[in-house]
Every structure is written in C-alpha cells, then in structure tokens.
Amino acid sequence: MEALQTHQLTKTYGKKIVVDSVDLHIPEGTIFGFLGKNGAGKSTFINMVTGLIKPSSGSFEVLGQPEKRLESIQKEIGVLPDYSTFYDDLTAYHHLNYFQKLVKQSLSKQDIIHVLTQVGLEDAVHVKVKKYSFGMKKKLGIAQSIIHQPKLLFLDEPTSGVDANAVLNIHALIKEIAAQGTTILLTSHNLNEVEKLCDEIAIMNKGSIQTQGTMKQLREQYQQDIVIHIHHRSLSEKEQVHLQTSFTELVEKIQIEETSSEIIVASKEYIPHVNKQFVRQDIDVFRLEVEEPSLEEIFLNLE
Numbered sequence: 001m002e003a004l005q006t007h008q009l010t011k012t013y014g015k016k017i018v019v020d021s022v023d024l025h026i027p028e029g030t031i032f033g034f035l036g037k038n039g040a041g042k043s044t045f046i047n048m049v050t051g052l053i054k055p056s057s058g059s060f061e062v063l064g065q066p067e068k069r070l071e072s073i074q075k076e077i078g079v080l081p082d083y084s085t086f087y088d089d090l091t092a093y094h095h096l097n098y099f100q101k102l103v104k105q106s107l108s109k110q111d112i113i114h115v116l117t118q119v120g121l122e123d124a125v126h127v128k129v130k131k132y133s134f135g136m137k138k139k140l141g142i143a144q145s146i147i148h149q150p151k152l153l154f155l156d157e158p159t160s161g162v163d164a165n166a167v168l169n170i171h172a173l174i175k176e177i178a179a180q181g182t183t184i185l186l187t188s189h190n191l192n193e194v195e196k197l198c199d200e201i202a203i204m205n206k207g208s209i210q211t212q213g214t215m216k217q218l219r220e221q222y223q224q225d226i227v228i229h230i231h232h233r234s235l236s237e238k239e240q241v242h243l244q245t246s247f248t249e250l251v252e253k254i255q256i257e258e259t260s261s262e263i264i265v266a267s268k269e270y271i272p273h274v275n276k277q278f279v280r281q282d283i284d285v286f287r288l289e290v291e292e293p294s295l296e297e298i299f300l301n302l303e
C-alpha cells in the first residue's frame with residue numbers, strides 16, 4: 001500500500017499557484033526525502049495532506065483513506081511542523097502529557113520520559129520550555145510528533161538549528177522509527193542528510209515535482225561524466241606518457257601523474273576498459289574509485 005498518494009493536488013492563493021498538480025506516491029515503510037528551495041511549496045503540500053489547509057483542487061489518500069476520512073486516521077499521523085509553538089510555562093513532560101491526552105493515548109509517566117530520552121531531553125524533562133534553546137524545542141517537537149507511534153510521520157526540517165551531536169542522534173532516531181515500520185516524509189535543506197537517510201527522493205520546484213526516484217535512479221538520470229580515480233604504483237615519466245597516449249576515444253579527459261591518475265569517461269561500460277589498460281601495461285592498481293554525483297550536484301544541476 002502507498003502511505004500517501006496525491007492526484008493533481010493543487011493549492012492557489014489568489015492567482016499564485018503554490019502547489020501545482022502534484023502526483024506523489026510514497027510507498028509504505030520508506031524514508032522519503034522531500035526537497036526544494038525556500039518557497040517551493042513543500043510546507044503547503046504537507047499542510048494539505050495533514051488536513052491543516054484545504055486543497056484548491058485535486059485529491060489525496062493518506063494510509064489508504066481519502067481526504068474526507070482524514071479525521072479518522074489523525075491518530076496514525078505524526079507531524080513536526082516547520083515551526084512548533086509551545087507554552088513557555090509548561091515543562092516538556094507537561095506538554096507531552098497534555099498532547100497525549102489530545103490524541104487519546106494513555107501513556108504512563110515512564111513512557112513519556114522514555115520518549116523524551118529518545119530525543120535527548122532526559123536532563124530537561126521537568127524544565128519549563130521558556131528555558132529551552134531552539135534546538136531543545138526542536139527535539140520536543142520531534143518527541144511530540146512520535147509519542148503516539150504514528151504510522152506516517154511528517155518531519156519538516158527536523159535538524160535545522162540543531163548542533164552537530166544532536167543531529168547525529170536525530171538521524172539515529174529517524175532510522176530507528178523507520179525500522180519499526182513508520183513511513184517518514186522528511187523535508188530538509190541538508191542534502192547530505194537526505195542522501196544518508198532517504199530511500200526515495202522528490203524534488204519540488206515552483207510548486208511542481210521536478211524529479212523523483214531512488215538515489216540510484218537519480219544518479220543514473222543525472223550523471224553526465226564518470227570520474228575514475230586510480231591509485232597505482234609509481235610510474236616513470238616514460239610510462240606516464242605511454243599510458244596517456246594509450247587511452248584514446250574512450251576517455252573524455254585524462255590526467256596521469258606519478259602515483260595517481262584521474263580519468264573521465266562518458267559511460268559506466270568504459271570502466272573495465274580503463275582498468276584493462278593498466279593491467280596490460282603491467283601497472284599495479286592499488287585502488288580504483290568511481291566518483292558518483294552527490295545529491296547536491298544533482299540538485300544544483302536541476303536549477
């Protein structure tokens with residue numbers, strides 16, 4: 001089953017089309033990366049499929065239920081919005097206790113403390129939120145979004161403004177939640193994070209989905225040249241010249257140096273040929289690395 005499916009989902013404000021005929025399918029059990037520049041329409045999309053705002057046209061199903069039955073599955077959805085608001089005078093514990101009652105849970109004190117420990121707030125359980133830093137509030141927002149063990153979790157920028165250590169903890173937590181079967185839609189401006197965590201990615205631009213696929217599919221789709229780094233035994237100048245001239249039509253660019261070389265080819269099929277040239281000339285290859293385009297390069301190339 002698809003955890004989320006949208007059909008021509010559209011949102012307009014006056015004449016401005018903010019989300020434009022989006023067809024998105026998020027398979028159950030995936031961590032789905034949702035990318036796009038500021039203002040691309042990601043939060044508006046999330047606000048529609050979580051029932052916060054009404055679509056202008058189009059339809060969607062969440063966990064198999066159509067929009068009009070969204071209320072019946074609200075308990076199965078968790079949301080970390082792009083900004084969370086809390087009551088300054090309540091502690092993290094009181095917030096979660098209040099929230100769990102809203103979503104009709106009956107967690108014990110220990111359960112609530114466990115969730116706060118999961119997000120790294122174990123030392124601030126009984127501290128009032130007015131004393132929390134931005135990163136701590138973010139963690140509290142994550143705790144609130146997962147306290148009822150949702151089947152589908154929307155995390156809008158879960159690590160922005162959070163320090164490096166806490167980022168690693170949040171990544172581990174996201175993986176743990178996904179391993180327990182929760183589908184996660186993650187928006188982030190940190191492309192390394194998305195590359196590391198997500199099974200599938202969609203990139204939104206000016207309200208439309210520009211591209212969608214697994215990292216492997218996106219790489220194949222957007223890979224132009226393949227850069228091969230070869231670390232080899234030390235070559236004499238004569239050998240370097242000989243090697244340089246032995247590569248002809250196969251390579252786009254070649255740079256031979258004493259102990260390492262960089263060769264750019266147009267297609268993956270040429271990689272074994274490159275390797276063979278070294279073997280043929282009796283040059284020991286210690287390491288051969290193929291550089292793949294990062295999500296960042298793909299993302300920037302799409303602009």
Ligand SMILES: Nc1ncnc2c1ncn2[C@@H]1O[C@H](COP(=O)(O)OP(=O)(O)OP(=O)(O)O)[C@@H](O)[C@H]1O
Pocket residue numbers: 013018036037038039040041042043044045082
């Ligand atoms: N209530 C509204 N009325 C008018 N325009 C709106 C409204 N809400 C959002 N917009 C516009 O819709 C566009 C998309 O906003 P949205 O917040 O969905 O983008 P985003 O991709 O989430 O951006 P970011 O990465 O900065 O969070 C923006 O140009 C924004 O100004």
